[in-house]
Amino acid sequence: MSEAQEYPGVGRVLVVIPTYDEAENIRQITQRVRRAVPSVDILVADDNSPDGTGAIADELSATDDHVFVLHRAGKQGLGAAYVAGFAWAKDKGYDAVVEMDADGSHAPEELPKLLDALRDNDAVLGTRYIPGGSVHNWPLHRLLLSRGGNIYIKMALGMPFRDATGGYRAYRMAVLDHIDVATVASQGYSFQVELAWRTFRHGFRMTEVPITFTERERGKSKMSGNIFKEQLLRVTRWGVQSRAQALRQRLGRDPKADSTLR
Template identity: 65%
Template sequence: MSEGYPAVGRVLVVIPTYNEVDNVRQITGRVRAAAPDVDILIADDNSPDGTGAVADELAAADKQVHVLHRTDKQGLGAAYIAGFRWAREHDYDAVVEMDADGSHAPEELPKLLAAAADADVVVGSRWVRGGQVVDWPMHRLVLSRGANFYTRMMLGMPLHDATAGYRLYRMAVLDKIDLSAVESQGYCFQVDLSWRAFRAGFRFAEVPIRFVERERGVSKMSSSIIGEAMWKVAVWGTSSRLARLRGDKRR
């Protein structure tokens, strides 16, 4: 169990896995090297490729690595929520979301931790000055930038990368949000949590990161995830505007 960081407290990095046997050992080692005082929770959705067994080996060798075995594949959002609840039960002060595939460089984690001194939610952003995306085809760049512009315009959130999956939440934010009401999956899950935290009045910060496309394994992005995100953002934005017209200060 780590002692934590003075400005943040005890930090848990939640890494969801499903068929990440080629990545889990490497990403865990990089996190431990980059930020020795964080703990790690590998939330495995019963991967058939043996990821869970490798995670158990890592946990047995390092007291700052933990494993949450889930019974089946329920999606990224459900895995993160399970990790958030585990963090609450074990008295952590902040939680970091991080992909297992190396797209989120653990070496940049100290930047998120430093920014948390003055923020409740810290987003590792690809689309602020200094941010970078490596090895994406043009259509994915256009899709991501367009989706984030659309989200910013529809919801009025001052975030350049609302779909980013590399982020830190203080536990006070997750305690305020009704996690049982968060049903979104994939990239919409990130927008959903951002929207709830924004409406609750929490402080946001964005720090630039270098996002690298995964080299091993298969991306979890699908057209259904993108469609869900676009539809829900439209519903949330329209509802917010109607609420303002009615004089509802909660937006």
């Protein structure tokens, strides 16, 4: 590993990029991150992509000591890939991690905005649905699904955030340790909701910054109806559990912590 470089006010930063069949995108996204913030390191967490993404990532790592590759046994889902990447970051002594998609939907050129905001916060959510944020090249039905889902999440969980499902965000490692991220069982977009939910419930300083989301131009989207259903069911359960716990507290009881709400 190269000598540590720090982002001012944040420390050593690792950008975790999960991949599965992203051979058409991984070179470009890696190069853009390196140009945008040369001090950060990149970890490509590849789920044994059949299209050779992992081999391409190895080539990039061989010529750039800021790029690393975590080869995983197979496709286990977005959440599992991030949990593995966070564990790798902790083992290597990073101070903060960034989640970023491999398909170019998250602009690396906006990474400085997230890291600058992290100086005064514990977690920063890149948000499409606040002033300055935007979505490009999505069909209307998908935009409505995303907006509606986020409204439901806000109502069900009582979080103030406009975009709890977004996947472009930054966390301090201390937050991930405290919320016991290794126990997060959610996959897909509900993984992002659960991380934000746990962070919010533990009272960490959180903020949103506007981002531009652009639908991928190359490769196939991993979004499916099952992912949305999983998210809806989990959010509903968390909301019910949270309200039940709050009621028990008002009645003077001391409920045991629910492991799904850490």
